[in-house]
Amino acid sequence: MAKKMILPLFLLLTVMYLQCMAQKGNIVDMSMDNVDNNTGVAVNCGTADIQLSWTPKDLLPSGEVTIKISYILPHVLDGGSFNASLYFHGDDSPFLGYADKFDCDTLKQYSLPVNCPTKHWQIVHTQKITNLHVLTSYPGYYDAVVQAWNRENEELFCVNITLKVLEVYNGPDEF
Numbered sequence: 001m002a003k004k005m006i007l008p009l010f011l012l013l014t015v016m017y018l019q020c021m022a023q024k025g026n027i028v029d030m031s032m033d034n035v036d037n038n039t040g041v042a043v044n045c046g047t048a049d050i051q052l053s054w055t056p057k058d059l060l061p062s063g064e065v066t067i068k069i070s071y072i073l074p075h076v077l078d079g080g081s082f083n084a085s086l087y088f089h090g091d092d093s094p095f096l097g098y099a100d101k102f103d104c105d106t107l108k109q110y111s112l113p114v115n116c117p118t119k120h121w122q123i124v125h126t127q128k129i130t131n132l133h134v135l136t137s138y139p140g141y142y143d144a145v146v147q148a149w150n151r152e153n154e155e156l157f158c159v160n161i162t163l164k165v166l167e168v169y170n171g172p173d174e175f
Contacts, residue, residue, distance in 0.1 A: 045145065046158030048074045058164040061136040070124045075154040078117035079103035082148040089141030089162060139167035 040057035044050055049072040054065050081101045085094035104116035114121045142163045148156040 040161075040163065043160040044158065045160050046147070046155045048072070048155060048157040050157045050159060052159055052161070058166050059132055059135060060166045061132050061134075061168050063132060064128060064130040065132060066126060066128045068126045071122070071157065073114075073118070073121040073156065075150050075152070075156060076117065076119050077114065077121065077156065078151055079106075080148060080150040080153075080156065082146070084144065084146045087143040087145075089143050091143075094145075135165045136168055139165050141165075 038056050040054045042052035051070040054067045056065065059065055079102055081099065083099040084097065086096040087094050107114065107116050142165070144161040147158040150156055
């Protein structure tokens with residue numbers, strides 16, 4: 001039951017990542033040195049040059065979020081695998097996980113701005129997601145770990161993300 005209920009949050013995390021990777025243009029300076037208390041920053045848990053942030057740090061289902069990513073592909077991309085795990089903040093065991101293999105045709109389905117196979121790729125991108133309504137039923141703190149490897153099992157990236165989804169309260173007339 002918990003997996004079924006929290007699936008929209010997990011999907012949002014995946015969509016946030018894919019939308020950042022899939023959209024072209026709208027290039028901005030992505031220096032993480034200038035983040036503030038209203039900006040969430042992913043922790044790089046690997047060796048790839050990846051920086052990921054979002055504003056606002058705490059997500060409101062009736063609001064929007066702006067995601068910024070800067071990434072340099074460290075190894076040949078010709079397909080591979082990924083693993084995404086979602087935790088209640090502070091828990092040691094994930095309550096939801098998804099792992100799968102991908103190939104160049106899979107990447108093309110998402111209109112990613114990368115030629116596959118490729119040896120070098122760099123992206124600096126900002127993406128705004130204006131509809132977070134799917135989060136309405138899932139207030140709380142969540143941790144996510146997202147990792148990907150190429151076919152040679154070389155790490156493409158690893159990020160740890162902690163998100164806070166705020167509860168929507170419409171005042172005393174809500175009930």
